[in-house]
Structures are given as structure tokens and as C-alpha cells.
Amino acid sequence: MNLLETRNITKRFANHVALTRVSISVPEQSIFGLLGPNGAGKTTLIRIINMITGPDEGEVFLNGEKLKKNHIVHIGYLPEERGLYKKMKVGEQAVYLAQLRGLSYSDAIRKLKYWFEKFELMGWWNRKVEELSKGMQQKIQFIVTVLHEPKLLIFDEPFSGFDPINASLIKDEIIRLRNNGATVVFSTHNMASVEELCDDIALINKSNKILEGKVNEIKYSFRSYSYQVEISGTDTLLKEKLDKNFQVCDETLQDGLLKAKIKILNNRTTNDMLSALMPHGTIHALHEIVPTMNDIFIAKVNADINQNHSSSGLTE
């Protein structure tokens, strides 16, 4: 069951197209990463989901229903560019924002107390926001986003501006919220956090979605069948010893330990490689080199750019 679906969303601005028929499906109770270079259209898509702007074409479905105004209480949104009233007191402001999200005054107070204590902010309740560090302000923004326990949480660049400790605090919270039933969509450039957190991703480049799927499956589909091996008991390089089904690169031999990166060609399997290696020494380690999301991101975006270049070259 998909909690959120967008179907063929197109959005044009005066001078450019921000989204071209973008469809994404976010499964319920999962963490969904919305990736893409700067200016790809991520924030526009998020704003459309939040009903801040409307799409020119296409539809958004929440829980199978067409998105409408009263759905907003089921969404919690942490924008990328975010701030607070600097002159207002922290507690007062948090209550105000919570009320705007539809919580009653007493509910807001009760829930805020819980979160403020959890994030060790209680002592700042009556201080002005301008006295707080940026990290603390970010925590408060995070709190008011999740406070009303929405089904769908949308974080635009949630980790920007956080130090590593607070970033991991937020990561843990995001995972906990998912485990408690929330569905999380977040956009980021931080690929490491994608690998850590995301179940699914969509990659948007220049207004087009160019990749979508489960992180594991995407990684699997981008595998290059390369392996890192370590062998001892040999004094000659593998390059000369293996046949053409195994391409050896980055080979080093030091103190009797040979390290090499081997790519399997011609539909041979790992087992074939093992039997080819075994006569040459003792195998200490062997693991597949899986592409990181970072590699995939760069490869995919560059490929997309090249493709566009060549296609535009043809039409000209």
C-alpha cells in the first residue's frame, strides 16, 4: 500500500520547467529519499505535496485519496529554508506553530513538554529564539514538525546545519517515527544518510525522475560484479595467471599479501572466480564491491546529462 503517490506531476514557472511528469510512490511506513542535484525540482515537488503550490498537471494521492485541503493535518513538513520568529519566546512560539497545525492549546503544551524534555530544551522555554544556537533552533523546528503526529512526514534537507551528534539524534528519531508507523519522505544531498536510512529512493534531475526503487534493488542493479580479494602465499601478480574471464585491476603485492580488484566477465560466477584463484594461494578475504549511492547518483546524473547533450545535439 502506498501512502503517497504523485502521478505525472508537471510544474512550469515563467522561465523554466520545474517538474516534468514526475510520478513517485511512497510505500506506507517506509523512509523515502528524494534525491537530486540542486535545482532539480525536489523542493517544488515537496511544496506541491504540501499544497503550498499547485501542479500545472498531474495529481497527488494520499492514502489512496486525491489530496485535498484537510489532508494537511496528516502531513508534517520541515522546509529546507526554515526559521523562527527571532524576538518571540521559544515556548510561546512552539505553541503557536503547534496550534497552527491544529493542536489545541493544552495538547500542544503537553506534547511540547515531552519533546522539550527529550531534546533537553526545557530550560529554554522562556528564552527568546535569538538567544538559541542554530542547532537548538533546528531541534525546535523538528519538534513542531512531528508534534501533531502526522502520518506523513516530509523533511527537506533535515541534516543541514546539524552537528554530527545532533544529526544522529535526528536520524534515530526519524527511524523511530517510521517504526511507530509514520511514513517519511526526505530530500537530501547527503548520500551517506540515504544508505543509512532510506528504504526507497527517487532520483530527480532537471525536472525529470530518472531513477526510482528500493535502495537494495537499485544497488543490486548497479553492481559491476567487482570483488576485492586478498591472497597470501604468492609472489607473482594475478594478472598473468587468470584467464580472460577475470579482469584484474589495482593489484598490489606487499609482504606476501596480494590485494586485487577483480571484475568477473562473461557470466562467470563468484564460484568460478574462487576456483580460479585457489591454486595460487590462500584466500583471506573476498567481498563484492557494491556501488555506493554516491557513485550511483553521480553516474546516473552524468549519464542523464550526456544523454540530453547528445539528443539535443541530434535535434539541432
Next chain:
Amino acid sequence: MNKIFIIIKREYLSRVKKKSFIVMTILGPLLMAALMILPYYVTKLDSEQKVIEVLDETGIYYKMGSNETIKFNYIYTDLETAIAGFDGDKSTALLYIPKPDMIEPTNAILYYSDKQPGNTVTSYIKDKMKYIYENRKLMELYGIDKKQIDDAKVRISINSQNIETGETNLPIATTILGIFAGFLIYFAIFMYGNQVMRGVIEEKTSRIVEIIVSSVKPFQLLLGKIIGIALVGLTQFMLWIVLTLTLVGVFQLSVGSKNMVSKQQTEMVQQGKVLLPENTTSAPVQDYDDENIRTLIKSFGDYNYTLIVFSFFFFFLFGYLLYAALFAAIGSAVDNEADTQQFMLPITIPLILAFILAQPIIENPQGPIAFWFSVIPLTSPIVMMIRIPFGVPAYELVLSMALLVLGFLACTWLAAKIYRTGILMYGKKISYRELWKWLKY
């Protein structure tokens, strides 16, 4: 609806609780009262007696009476000695009245050293000389005695009276009332409009607007802010009115008693004949002024204040609402206050124009200028308030109000279009062309 109320509450409370609001609320009436009371004291301060040395070769002007501000000191030498002996510290000026051969002795020269004597001094001397020489001519040439001359002097005053309501008033009081009300509206629109603009800029630059628009529509935020600040304005005006009335009441009590004292003094002085008997000219003038002021004050009581106060609040409210929407649109289009200048001009022009037109409107309160500018929504709040004390036909008032409400709706509709795009747009210098595009979204 409920959310707008939450926004209004925040906008209102956060401003009313500010120190600057409290200070302004207290300071406003004090300043206003000071503005009314200060001139009174300034003239008192300025009343240090000026000494004018008089070298009168004609021998006619020997009886120019001194008063509290000017004292005439007669000297009897020739001009050169007089100029040589003139001491700028002791005397303000030296009045030299030469004796002409052919023409009438009505010319004089006022010599001064470092400080040029002011207009009051010159006109006072002129009045005195005129009075003396005229009387002299009347008495000597035409044989009219002094009693007859004094008896022949009359003062004319004109009051206007409304046939239907029976209100009598002085044109000057009407003018003051109209200009004052118009100015208050002008001032209020600028002050609270600016607050709206600054509020929008604050929300935009601090990026809190991003957080807020995910839970409320930009239009709700805009409306909440404008209404919240309108309530701040109304609160401030109410407090100002109450406080000013209190202050003026207190002042009137104290001045009233002072006036009594000074009157008693004058009477005593006159009875005791301390002053020269020639000082008769200043006495009627004084009386005349007093009477004038009394009529003026009295005539302020004769207006249809229900209508004026009602119209004031109506035109303040809707004039403010109309302009506040425009101010908000400007605030949303820029990244900081410095960038507002280029967009402020079109808003400022009608407001200032309305004020510049005050003069021709007062001269002809029912003329075409007055009519058109008091029904066109951008200028009507100010111009209509200037006109109302002069009396405005009911249908014109209704037309003006209806158009203002329509104008407000139209402006808000347009402003909201700019606002909802502008608040989420950063780091871009916005041109008028850009704004036009936003309107068409």
C-alpha cells in the same frame, strides 16, 4: 477561520506587549498635548522685553506705547551720535524717523547691529506709527476728536451657519478639524502599513513563513497579520483619544484658571493706570484675540461629532486595510527593507497627493477636485476626512465608502497574488515586470 484567529492573536499580542507600543501609546498624547501647549509657552518665553531706541526728528511719534514685549526708549541726539552710541546688547534696534521736506513723515529706518529684529517688532512699530499718524491727521486736519475716532473703529467677524442643522462655526475651526483628521489618517496608514510591511519582511527573511505556509494558506497569514495590526492601531487610537482628552482636560483646567488671573491683572493694571494711557491700541487687540479664541474653542463644540468619529474610524480602517495589503505585497517581493524603496513610490504618491490637495479642497470643499479625490479609493480616506467637517452630501459619502470597500477588496485580491509568490522567493531582485507576471499566475 480558527487559524486566522490564532494568527490575529499572535500578531496583536506580540505588538501590544512590545515596549515600543507602550512607549508610543503614552508618548503620543504627551507629544500631541505638547504640540498644543508648547506654542503657548514659547511665546511666553519669547516675551522678554525688546528695547527699541527711537530717534524721532518729526516729533510726532512721541507717544508710541510700550507693552510687555516692546519698550520704546526715546533719545534726543543726531543720527550719527545715536548710531555710534547704539549698543546691540541693550537694545534690539534703533528706529530713526527722519523729518522729510516734501512728503508726509511716514517713513522710518530701523537700524540694528547683529540681530535683525523680527517681523513682530516691525509690524508692531508699523501699527503704532500708523495709528498715531492717522489719528493725528484725523484730529488735526479733519477736526475729529479722539473719542469719535475710537468709536469709529469696528471689528468684523464672520461665522458660518448650517441652515438645516443650525451649526454655527468658524471656517478656520472647520479647516483645522478637517486637516487634523486627514493628517491622522495619513499618519496612521503610513505607520501601521509600514508595520505590516516590516512584519512580512521579517517572516520572509527569517524563513518562518516556510514553516507557517505548510499549515495555513498564505492568504490566511496575510489576512491575520493585517487584521491583527488593524486591531493594534485601533487600540492605540482609542488609548490616544482617552489619554489626550484627559491631558487636554487637565491643561484646560489649569490654563482656564491662569487666564482668569491674567485678566484680573490687566484690570488691576488698567485701574491703577500703571501703563501709559496711550496703550489703548493693544487692549482691544488683546480682547479681540481672546474673543476669537473663545469663539474658536466654542465652535469646535458645534460639529456633528458622531458622524466625524464614525467616518474617521471607517476611513481609517478601510484606508488602512487597502494600503496594508499593498504594503504587504511590497514586503513579500523584497529581501530586505532597503529594497522596498522602488516599490514604495506608487503607494506614497496618492497619499502625499491627497495631502497636497488639502489646500485647494479647503478653498472649495464642494468642487470637482474635492469630489473626485474623495471618491477615488486611494485618496478618499484622507480627502474625505478633510471634507467632512465642511459638510458632505450623504450620497457622496456613501459612494466614497462603497468605493473604498471595493477598492480594498480589489487591492487585497491583487496583493495576495503577489504575496503568495513573493514570500517563497529569495535572492532575486524583483522588477515591476516580475510582479506583473506574478499577478497573472
